[in-house]
Amino acid sequence: MASLPKLVASKGRLFWGWFFLIIGSFSFVGFFYAAVISKLHAPSNNSVIRAIQNDWYYCFLVPLTLPILLVAVYLHWLSMKLFKHA
Numbered sequence: 001m002a003s004l005p006k007l008v009a010s011k012g013r014l015f016w017g018w019f020f021l022i023i024g025s026f027s028f029v030g031f032f033y034a035a036v037i038s039k040l041h042a043p044s045n046n047s048v049i050r051a052i053q054n055d056w057y058y059c060f061l062v063p064l065t066l067p068i069l070l071v072a073v074y075l076h077w078l079s080m081k082l083f084k085h086a
Contacts, residue, residue: 034058 035058044050 031058035062 034052034055038049038052039059041049041053044053
């Protein structure tokens with residue numbers, strides 16, 4: 001049987017794992033709604049929904065972030081190569 005400190009640490013890790021998984025899922029669903037789904041709906045009378053529908057920031061954020069991500073990954077790989085062979 002597992003000792004008590006290992007069991008407590010395991011339950012803490014389990015809680016934080018589920019917590020971050022749920023928060024990440026809600027964030028993804030909210031972003032996906034703001035970026036894609038809201039543009040497909042008919043215009044709304046609700047001011048919050050109308051503001052989300054008229055906002056194009058998130059639609060351009062991800063496509064414009066991908067080239068920067070590729071540069072960051074390349075620079076990370078390059079720095080690890082230089083560190084390994086130094």
